[in-house]
Amino acid sequence: MVETLTPPQVKFLPYGRQHISQADIEAVIAVLKSDWLTQGPAVPAFEKELAERVGAKYAVACASGTAALHLAMLALGIGAGDEIVTSANTFLASANCARFVGAGVRFVDINVDTGLIDCQALERVLRSDTDRRIKVVIPVHFTGQPADLPAIYNMARQHGAWVVDDACHAIGATYDHEGKTCPIGSNRHSDLTVFSFHPVKHVAMGEGGAVTTPSSELAEKLARLRCHGIRKNSFINNEMATATAGEINPWYYEMQELGYNYRLTDIQAALGTSQLRRLSWSLRRRQEITACYRRLLQDEFADGTVRPLAVADNITHAYHLFVVLIEFERLGVSRARVMTSLRENGIGTQVHYIPVPLQPYYRRHCGTGAGDFPNTEKYYARALSLPMYPDLSDTDCERVIGELKKALQSNR
Numbered sequence: 411m412v413e414t415l416t417p418p419q420v421k422f423l424p425y426g427r428q429h430i431s432q433a434d435i436e437a438v439i440a441v442l443k444s445d446w447l448t449q450g451p452a453v454p455a456f457e458k459e460l461a462e463r464v465g466a467k468y469a470v471a472c473a474s475g476t477a478a479l480h481l482a483m484l485a486l487g488i489g490a491g492d493e494i495v496t497s498a499n500t501f502l503a504s505a506n507c508a509r510f511v512g513a514g515v516r517f518v519d520i521n522v523d524t525g526l527i528d529c530q531a532l533e534r535v536l537r538s539d540t541d542r543r544i545k546v547v548i549p550v551h552f553t554g555q556p557a558d559l560p561a562i563y564n565m566a567r568q569h570g571a572w573v574v575d576d577a578c579h580a581i582g583a584t585y586d587h588e589g590k591t592c593p594i595g596s597n598r599h600s601d602l603t604v605f606s607f608h609p610v611k612h613v614a615m616g617e618g619g620a621v622t623t624p625s626s627e628l629a630e631k632l633a634r635l636r637c638h639g640i641r642k643n644s645f646i647n648n649e650m651a652t653a654t655a656g657e658i659n660p661w662y663y664e665m666q667e668l669g670y671n672y673r674l675t676d677i678q679a680a681l682g683t684s685q686l687r688r689l690s691w692s693l694r695r696r697q698e699i700t701a702c703y704r705r706l707l708q709d710e711f712a713d714g715t716v717r718p719l720a721v722a723d724n725i726t727h728a729y730h731l732f733v734v735l736i737e738f739e740r741l742g743v744s745r746a747r748v749m750t751s752l753r754e755n756g757i758g759t760q761v762h763y764i765p766v767p768l769q770p771y772y773r774r775h776c777g778t779g780a781g782d783f784p785n786t787e788k789y790y791a792r793a794l795s796l797p798m799y800p801d802l803s804d805t806d807c808e809r810v811i812g813e814l815k816k817a818l819q820s821n822r
Contacts, residue, residue, distance in 0.1 A: 473617060496516075700718075
């Protein structure tokens with residue numbers, strides 16, 4: 411038996427969790443009773459609803475956010491000799507997608523108060539790329555707050571690079587530009603947008619991902635690459651494809667390029683469609699929870715030793731995560747001990763993220779090390795993600811902040 415650190419009478423509050431409704435359960439049951447568990451009508455139905463929700467022209471669903479990033483690199487033809495540039499503060503997949511296709515990776519430092527990519531640092535990296543090897547810029551909408559996509563898009567275009575924005579935290583987020591509200595995923599200032607539907611995300615499908623794009627050509631290529639690279643039209647081996655009378659043989663398909671099995675099942679798609687219909691509620695609840703947290707933090711930590719990340723004025727934040735910056739060194743307390751203490755009292759926390767360029771693989775691959783990304787390292791030393799999911803109540807938030815205050819005081 412696994413021993414639990416949480417007393418059985420205390421409700422454990424994880425840092426994130428899925429919300430499953432009766433409608434979600436019924437949607438999945440309907441698929442289980444249907445003729446299609448995969449490659450059926452639920453996937454295109456989900457893609458259509460997703461595209462409409464984020465204002466995209468095309469949406470291509472796939473197996474995960476990581477698969478979506480990989481497909482994006484494949485669809486753009488990125489490979490050996492090319493490079494991508496992304497934030498030093500992100501999950502590994504934002505960089506790994508380049509390595510999957512043999513491309514190099516460069517990292518950019520962040521704004522320490524927001525956790526988002528620093529546009530001035532990005533401009534310096536692009537200017538240093540005199541050989542124009544950087545072919546893709548991957549900004550990350552960290553925690554659900556949009557990065558400055560218009561500025562990033564303009565820089566990338568001037569450099570001759572694509573923009574693939576990583577919106578795995580940010581479905582439902584928006585930003586204002588020239589008097590218009592731009593939904594993340596609408597591709598107003600990007601070529602491809604990548605989403606994740608992991609259980610801790612707004613739309614929870616177990617696993618799942620999607621790419622949106624304004625390009626029919628890219629959408630077709632993404633759909634082909636997620637299914638082994640198979641074509642069912644525009645054949646090369648015409649003598650095999652056609653019968654004597656010239657009609658296409660009904661069984662025929664053709665693999666003209668290397669693809670993957672990155673398909674989404676109808677079970678996941680049905681769950682995703684049901685969850686999408688509740689997205690506005692989820693976003694509203696996260697805004698309410700954030701407002702409660704901010705009030706409590708102001709009351710309990712007026713000295714600024716614990717503070718939330720800064721938020722821009724011209725955006726709608728999706729709040730996948732609620733990160734606070736804690737002055738652990740000033741308080742004379744260990745983050746590890748605080749996290750352990752919180753867990754013992756039923757509060758789950760996490761750190762998002764360990765700087766990617768400090769991971770052993772990227773130290774070897776990029777030659778990066780401590781001190782190369784000072785803002786990212788400063789942010790990392792202070793960051794702690796508190797529980798954030800729609801089912802949290804105000805009472806739960808009060809308990810989280812109360813336990814955090816006790817943990818900081820008792821572990822000095």
